[in-house]
Amino acid sequence: xxxxxxxxxxxxxxxxxxxxxxxxxxxxxxxxxxxxxxxxxxxxxxxxxxxxxxxxxxxxxxxxxxxxxxxxxxxxxxxxxxxxxxxxxxxxxxxxxxxxxxxxxxxxxxxxxxxxxxxxxxxxxxxxxxxxxxxxxxxxxxxxxxxxxxxxxxxxxxxxxxxxxxxxxxxxxxxxxxxxxxxxxxxxxxxxxxxxxxxxxxxxxxxxxxxxxxxxxxxxxxxxxxxxxxxxxxxxxxxxxxxxxxxxxxxxxxxxxxxxxxxxxxxxxxxxxxxxxxxxxxxxxxxxxxxxxxxxxxxxxxxxxxxxxxxxxxx
Amino acid sequence: xxxxxxxxxxxxxxxxxxxxxxxxxxxxxxxxxxxxxxxxxxxxxxxxxxxxxxxxxxxxxxxxxxxxxxxxxxxxxxxxxxxxxxxxxxxxxxxxxxxxxxxxxxxxxxxxxxxxxxxxxxxxxxxxxxxxxxxxxxxxxxxxxxxxxxxxxxxxxxxxxxxxxxxxxxxxxxxxxxxxxxxxxxxxxxxxxxxxxxxxxxxxxxxxxxxxxxxxxxxxxxxxxxxxxxxxxxxxxxxxxxxxxxxxxxxxxxxxxxxxxxxxxxxxxxxxxxxxxxxxxxxxx
Amino acid sequence: xxxxxxxxxxxxxxxxxxxxxxxxxxxxxxxxxxxxxxxxxxxxxxxxxxxxxxxxxxxxxxxxxxxxxxxxxxxxxxxxxxxxxxxxxxxxxxxxxxxxxxxxxxxxxxxxxxxxxxxxxxxxxxxxxxxxxxxxxxxxxxxxxxxxxxxxxxxxxxxxxxxxxxxxxxxxxxxxxxxxxxxxxxxxxxxxxxxxxxxxxxxxxxxxxxxxxxxxxxxxxxxxxxxxxxxxxxxxxxxxxxxxxxxxxxxxxxxxxxxxxxxxxxxxxxxxxxxxxxxxxxxxxxxxxxxxxxxxxxxxxxxxxxxxxxxxx
Numbered sequence: 035x036x037x038x039x040x041x042x043x044x045x046x047x048x049x050x051x052x053x054x055x056x057x058x059x060x061x062x063x064x065x066x067x068x069x070x071x072x073x074x075x076x077x078x079x080x081x082x083x084x085x086x087x088x089x090x091x092x093x094x095x096x097x098x099x100x101x102x103x104x105x106x107x108x109x110x111x112x113x114x115x116x117x118x119x120x121x122x123x124x125x126x127x128x129x130x131x132x133x134x135x136x137x138x139x140x141x142x143x144x145x146x147x148x149x150x151x152x153x154x155x156x157x158x159x160x161x162x163x164x165x166x167x168x169x170x171x172x173x174x175x176x177x178x179x180x181x182x183x184x185x186x187x188x189x190x191x192x193x194x195x196x197x198x199x200x201x202x203x204x205x206x207x208x209x210x211x212x213x214x215x216x217x218x219x220x221x222x223x224x225x226x227x228x229x230x231x232x233x234x235x236x237x238x239x240x241x242x243x244x245x246x247x248x249x250x251x252x253x254x255x256x257x258x259x260x261x262x263x264x265x266x267x268x269x270x271x272x273x274x275x276x277x278x279x280x281x282x283x284x285x286x287x288x289x290x291x292x293x294x295x296x297x298x299x300x301x302x303x304x305x306x307x308x309x310x311x312x313x314x315x316x317x318x319x320x321x322x323x324x325x326x327x328x329x330x331x332x333x334x335x336x337x338x339x340x341x342x343x344x345x346x347x348x349x
Numbered sequence: 350x351x352x353x354x355x356x357x358x359x360x361x362x363x364x365x366x367x368x369x370x371x372x373x374x375x376x377x378x379x380x381x382x383x384x385x386x387x388x389x390x391x392x393x394x395x396x397x398x399x400x401x402x403x404x405x406x407x408x409x410x411x412x413x414x415x416x417x418x419x420x421x422x423x424x425x426x427x428x429x430x431x432x433x434x435x436x437x438x439x440x441x442x443x444x445x446x447x448x449x450x451x452x453x454x455x456x457x458x459x460x461x462x463x464x465x466x467x468x469x470x471x472x473x474x475x476x477x478x479x480x481x482x483x484x485x486x487x488x489x490x491x492x493x494x495x496x497x498x499x500x501x502x503x504x505x506x507x508x509x510x511x512x513x514x515x516x517x518x519x520x521x522x523x524x525x526x527x528x529x530x531x532x533x534x535x536x537x538x539x540x541x542x543x544x545x546x547x548x549x550x551x552x553x554x555x556x557x558x559x560x561x562x563x564x565x566x567x568x569x570x571x572x573x574x575x576x577x578x579x580x581x582x583x584x585x586x587x588x589x590x591x592x593x594x595x596x597x598x599x600x601x602x603x604x605x606x607x608x609x610x611x612x613x614x615x616x617x618x619x620x621x622x623x624x625x626x627x628x629x630x631x632x633x634x
Numbered sequence: 635x636x637x638x639x640x641x642x643x644x645x646x647x648x649x650x651x652x653x654x655x656x657x658x659x660x661x662x663x664x665x666x667x668x669x670x671x672x673x674x675x676x677x678x679x680x681x682x683x684x685x686x687x688x689x690x691x692x693x694x695x696x697x698x699x700x701x702x703x704x705x706x707x708x709x710x711x712x713x714x715x716x717x718x719x720x721x722x723x724x725x726x727x728x729x730x731x732x733x734x735x736x737x738x739x740x741x742x743x744x745x746x747x748x749x750x751x752x753x754x755x756x757x758x759x760x761x762x763x764x765x766x767x768x769x770x771x772x773x774x775x776x777x778x779x780x781x782x783x784x785x786x787x788x789x790x791x792x793x794x795x796x797x798x799x800x801x802x803x804x805x806x807x808x809x810x811x812x813x814x815x816x817x818x819x820x821x822x823x824x825x826x827x828x829x830x831x832x833x834x835x836x837x838x839x840x841x842x843x844x845x846x847x848x849x850x851x852x853x854x855x856x857x858x859x860x861x862x863x864x865x866x867x868x869x870x871x872x873x874x875x876x877x878x879x880x881x882x883x884x885x886x887x888x889x890x891x892x893x894x895x896x897x898x899x900x901x902x903x904x905x906x907x908x909x910x911x912x913x914x915x916x917x918x919x920x921x922x923x924x925x926x927x928x929x930x931x932x933x934x935x936x937x938x939x940x941x942x943x944x945x946x947x
Contacts, residue, residue, distance in 0.1 A: 059839045059842065060839050062839070062841055063840045063841035063842065066749075066841045070741045070744055070749060071745055073737075073745065074741065074745045074762070074815070077738065077765050077812075078761055078762065078764075078765065080808055081764075081768065081808060084776045087780050087784070088775070088779075134669070135669045135672050136669075137669075138665065138666050138670070139672065142663075142666035142669060143670065146663055146666055148438070149438060156670055156673065156674060159673055162677070162932060162933070163676060163677060165862075165865055165929075166869075166925070166928065166929075167869025167870070167871070167896065167924065167928055168869070169871045169896050169899055169900065169921070169924075170680060170925055170928075172903070173683070173684075173899065173903075173917055173918060173921050174676075174680050176903070177687065178683065181909055198672075198676050201673060205673070216475075218471065218473060219475060219477060221433070221471065222471065222475040222476075222535070222538075223487070223491075224436065224464065225431065225464055225471075225539070226468070226487065226491070226492075226539065227461055227462070227488065227491065227492050228487070228492075229491070229655065229659050230659070231662045232491045241478065255767070256767075258769070259770070259771065260769070261769070261771040261871075262871035262896070262900055265900060266900070266903040266917075268903075268906075302769055302771045305771050306771050306774070306872065306876065309771075309775045309779070309876055310778075320775055320779075324775060327769065328772065448649075449647055451637070451638060451647065451649055453649070455649075457650050459650060459651035459652070459656075461651075461655075462650070462652070
């Protein structure tokens with residue numbers, strides 16, 4: 035039976051296989067798949083390649099001695115001791131400061147705040163703060179904590195700065211977690227004569243805790259890699275003492291107990307310091323330090339992912 | 350030309366020409382003790398009126414059912430009794446709702462205090478994701494009740510007919526129980542704060558028939574010591590369980606109103622209002 | 635009446651608020667509000683600090699000089715404070731990083747949204763997001779040592795200076811790839827199926843549907859992703875400070891050494907500028923410029939998303 039159509043010439047076969055221009059377009063589309071896949075993987079491939087090069091360069095430098103030596107003018111003797119301690123102290127202090135403020139803010143927004151203009155302003159403000167570059171937080175910290183409050187280039191000043199920097203992302207993550215708690219739980223508690231705070235404290239916060247923790251861990255991993263803000267605070271790059279409170283401190287007018295009042299350095303700042311040195315040996319140190327930093331950050335992300343999976347709601 | 354069939358026309362005419370009985374004849378007055386007296390109570394969400402001028406009494410230590418088609422306001426009314434509607438920001442109530450003569454909607458009444466004395470069980474069982482023991486202990490604890498907690502937990506579970514099922518697994522999560530058991534756990538939880546009234550919002554609609562019958566038996570048992578008010582869309586359940594029944598309907602302006610209230614037998618066998626009769630005989634709803 | 639005394643057989647009934655509990659609740663609520671105000675105070679502090687120091691800066695340097703001069707030369711004579719060299723540096727890296735990141739990011743977005751099997755997508759998306767989690771100082775190291783040292787210099791010889799914007803831009807492109815890819819992909823995923831199906835039914839190939847139907851429909855999301863990516867590049871410090879150089883230079887060339895706004899701020903921060911000096915104040919003046927730029931970009935992204943959201947709701 036002949037098909038009558040304006041598009042079929044007498045010589046074209048009446049099959050459904052792609053021919054001519056259609057075949058060409060299809061070929062383009064199919065080829066595109068591989069081009070696009072390559073593009074998608076290119077970023078990761080680049081990272082893998084760079085990572086490999088870096089590990090190759092820094093692997094030999096890794097040793098217990100490397101982790102436990104102070105920085106030095108001599109690359110072979112330089113190590114991460116003071117930076118690791120500095121990082122640990124500053125991140126620990128940041129977490130202690132950030133958790134209550136983040137949870138408090140998120141709880142207020144989700145559970146207590148009347149739905150009015152002030153609430154909108156707070157939420158908008160948080161979203162904007164999340165996009166502020168970290169160096170701006172750095173100069174904020176410099177002007178307010180280091181200079182104005184006289185804390186000097188100390189761990190406390192750095193921790194306060196990092197706290198403000200990670201606050202927006204932790205609040206938003208906590209808000210998400212709180213919203214996941216089903217309303218029926220709140221109703222049940224309130225119907226028993228619990229006040230709003232009792233409901234929040236005994237049911238909402240515990241229920242949201244996995245999500246809050248995940249958000250906090252991810253924020254800490256972000257803070258762990260932060261460099262610019264801390265350099266602006268004045269993280270020294272040649273610290274040859276431990277922040278354990280047993281070493282000399284630059285006590286500013288505001289008397290902060292050691293080690294919070296100590297000058298300090300962190301692993302990323304140390305990486306920066308070694309990277310810009312001309313000697314190749316220092317670059318190897320930087321590479322080794324990068325390995326240490328990435329292991330730490332990847333571990334944190336892994337913990338966060340595990341927590342998220344473990345407590346994922348199956349309903 | 351099309352004409353509507355005859356019986357439809359008659360029905361419409363009937364509807365339009367029937368005059369509804371005055372409230373005094375549709376709403377029975379109680380001779381015995383009324384624990385709650387609702388007087389000209391209306392509730393609003395913003396400017397939208399959800400309940401229109403409701404007036405009736407709830408008898409003490411009896412089971413009262415609120416029935417009616419969906420949207421008639423029965424759940425809203427129930428939640429007004431323990432001030433749960435306060436959780437909706439635009440809500441406000443007008444009129445009086447007297448509990449032992451005290452107006453629940455007076456200015457200086459604390460809803461938290463109300464809810465301690467008037468407990469609630471919800472449609473979908475909502476035990477806390479904690480142990481059975483902790484579920485029951487939560488209410489007394491936040492209310493600062495100085496009691497022997499273990500004893501209170503046991504007596505609450507006994508009254509809810511759940512003790513034998515769970516006595517060796519008090520530390521287990523409340524969520525590990527079956528649907529019917531979870532609902533009984535919620536009832537035990539409500540009992541732990543020693544309320545006088547227990548409100549139940551369609552407590553059986555998420556349960557299977559066997560669990561439903563168990564809960565109904567439990568209700569009858571509890572009614573010896575507590576006042577029970579239950580919302581149900583299931584007329585047969587109301588007929589089985591309730592001593593008194595209130596029938597509500599949605600008005601044209603979408604507010605709910607109380608059509609008729611009396612003891613269950615009278616309401617179902619000799620309803621005074623035509624609308625009640627239509628609902629009971631299945632003409633609508 | 636909200637309270638009645640006890641009668642035989644019934645204890646007292648008091649429905650009034652218990653003052654102690656109420657006070658406790660109010661105290662808690664107050665501390666929660668205090669927590670929420672921390673974020674508000676942060677913004678106010680940023681604005682105040684920037685404003686105050688910038689004001690002092692402009693007591694020394696005229697607005698005319700700042701905005702009309704091109705040379706930024708605070709350290710050598712003649713000392714000039716024309717902002718445009720620094721802005722040019724920032725624009726330079728923004729441009730070159732977008733040159734690489736935009737096509738690749740869009741390609742990735744199209745692949746994930748239109749071509750990839752759901753399981754593949756589930757695997758690849760987190761992988762892509764991982765790129766954003768790498769600390770910028772690590773990217774900076776990459777840019778300087780591997781990219782510039784081992785690749786670009788051997789390739790281009792003396793054409794390219796040791797500190798250059800290309801190495802930095804390449805690394806930043808990798809860094810912002812997830813931003814563009816992820817947000818664009820979300821926008822594309824939100825395009826209703828019917829649109830695609832209509833095009834397929836007319837005989838379009840997958841690529842044609844992606845480019846001619848889905849991409850235009852998701853344009854607002856793509857634009858928003860680009861604005862956000864630009865904001866990230868503008869605010870980025872370490873990569874440019876380490877790899878792009880510290881010589882203010884009015885050029886769009888990727889081969890030369892430049893300095894961005896952030897790079898300058900870091901440079902001064904590394905020194906120990908005392909309060910009250912022009913150097914210290916210049917940090918904040920440049921910072922104010924930076925802050926406004928990122929604010930505009932972020933707000934712009936929000937507006938774009940909101941303005942066109944109704945189209946498919």
